[in-house]
Amino acid sequence: MKPQDLKFTKEHEWISRDGTVGISDHAQHELGDVVFVELPKVGVEKAQGSELGVLESVKSVSSVYSPVSGSVAKINDKLVQTPELVNKDPYGEGWIAQLKISDMQQLAALMTYDQYQAFVGK
Amino acid sequence: MPQKTPLYDLHLDNGGRMVEFAGWLMPVQFKGIIEEHNAVRENAGIFDIGHMGQIEVFDKDALQRLVTNDISLLAEWMGQYSFICNEDGTVLDDLIIYRLPDRFLVISNAVNAQNVFEKIKNADPNAAILYETRTAIALQGPLTLERFQKFVKADLKKLKHRQIIPVKINGSFDAVASRSGYSGEDGIELFFDKKAAADLWRQLLLESFEPCGLGSRDTLRIEAALPLYGHEIDAKTTPIDAGFDRFVRFEKGDFSGKEALLEQKKMGASKKLVGFELSGRAVPRQGYDIYSDGKKIGYVTSGTFSPTLKRSIGMGYLFAGTDETAGSPKVAIRDNYFDISFVKLPFYRRPKI
Incomplete structure (x- = not known):
């Protein structure tokens, strides 16, 4: 996915129009080598800002928050065996989960790629 | 204001991600923790250890009364591992003490x-503490001696473990070099004049030494089960708790903490240091609890995903009287319990050549 087509949160998640969620390239870089991903369960309802998953890097642990409200439609099972995909391809194969978005207005209110780049000081 | 080692600017130029550690701005990583870790296990890496304390001591009897190991057993140009304890027997720091002809060089943790x-x-x-004038670099990994030999005349292969020698690096400046380290690999630690640090670091990079940060220093030492102050040892833990009785020489005479440690030796330690592996990839971290059959039996002091073993490992303390062979031990990570199995330390031992 092209990051220019995505929306971003202040907690460094991205979300596409079809509800796919991941973390930004900036976030994966800050986190360092990801060694474990705790994924949500399919079917679970997530409120905007609630914990969607957990990423463990060698050095630290950090939560992934749901950029919008919705139910978990799909999870990226590949991350169980190959968590390093989050580092290698944060906007592609390193996606974390897909949400069925319940309120498209929440999506619209998130930052564009340019706004996010400015937010992280790039 | 955090302090900077003489290599600070160079680390920034080389893409080092700087973090504050024990009052110092140090690189946590350059290319990545796992890549740096593997470079040290397979080839050779370099670490800026200019944050560590270098203390010169001249009064042998005074030092002998402070530390737990017996420095009278230490030959000239050799080093030994020791503790310096508080009067209650808890650890003030762990040290390497080198005996030079006219003095002792004591290496302490930055934080202490x-x-x-x-x-x-x-x-x-x-x-005297030598931060104003001296710094240190650690060269670690199986190819260290081969790659560093061209810098010095002395035959590095002949150095014994923890032997230290005076060397002239590139024929231009003096250093002391010891065969030692904190990674579980063969290696050399260099103690020398701050002013020579940046040039030497650049030359080591040209010899294919991988620049490494504190992140891989931690994963390497965990695999080798080397204790870290603030984790396995601290002001609430004695050397006896940590299972390091062999570095406490009661027969040598009085030393700081002796009475308390003798008492504990009689009564038994309050906890026991253990190593464990996890069944999943989740990472056990300091402060997480260890349970068995629903009862808390201990806590984690260090943990990581082991890049060498490719599984999660940890060290921790079990409370005295715990039977680690009984029940089904687990570590609590967030809301989940992961099965663990206790294993003999160290997790990793370098292959003998």
Whole structure:
């Protein structure tokens, strides 16, 4: 996915129009080598800002928050065996989960790629 | 204001991600923790250890009364591992003590350097801490000797473990070099004049030494089960708790903490240091609890995903009287319990050549 087509949160998640969620390239870089991903369960309802998953890097642990409200439609099972995909391809194969978005207005209110780049000081 | 080692600017130029550690701005990583870790296990890496305390001590008897190991057993140009304890037997710091012809060189953890120095200075007014003039670099990994040999005349292969020798690097400046380290690999630690640090670091990079940060220093030492102050040892833990009785020489005479440690030796330790592996990839971290059959039996002091073994490993303390062979032990990570199995330490031992 092209990051220019995505929306971003202040907690460094991205979300596409079809509800796919991941973390930004900036976030994966800050986190360092990801060694474990705790994924949500399919079917679970997530409120905007609630914990969607957990990423463990060698050095630290950090939560992934749901950029919008919705139910978990799909999870990226590949991350169980190959968590390093989050580092290698944060906007592609390193996606974390897909949400069925319940309120498209929440999506619209998130930052564009340019706004996010400015937010992280790039 | 955090302090900077003489390599600070160079680390920034080389893409080092700087973090504050024990009052120092240090690189946590350059290319990545796992890549740096593997470079040290397979080839050779370099670490800036300019944050560590270098303390010169001149009064042998004074030092002997402070530390737990017996420095009278230490030959000239050799080093030994020791503790310096508080009067209650808890650890003030762990040290490497080198015996030079006219003095001792005591290497302490950055976080404790000032406290250790004050305690030593009280006993030996001539003692000095060398941050103003000296720094240190650690070269670690199986190819260290081969790659570093061209810098010095002395035959590095002949150095014994923890032997230290005076060397002239590139024929231009003096250093002391010891065969030692904190990674579980063969290696050399160099102690020398701050002014020569940046040039030497650049030359080591040209010899294919991988620049490594504190992140891989931690994963390497965990695999080798080397204790870290603030984790396995601290001001609530004695060397006896940590299972390091062999570095406590009761027969040598009086030393700081002796009475308390003797008492504990009689009564038994309050906890026991263990190593464990996890069934999943989740990472056990300091402070997480260890349970068995629903009862808390201990806690985690260090943990990581082991890049060498490719599984999660940890060290921790079990409370005295715990039977680690009984029940089904688990570590609590967030809301989940992961099965663990206790294993013999270290997790990793370098292949003998």
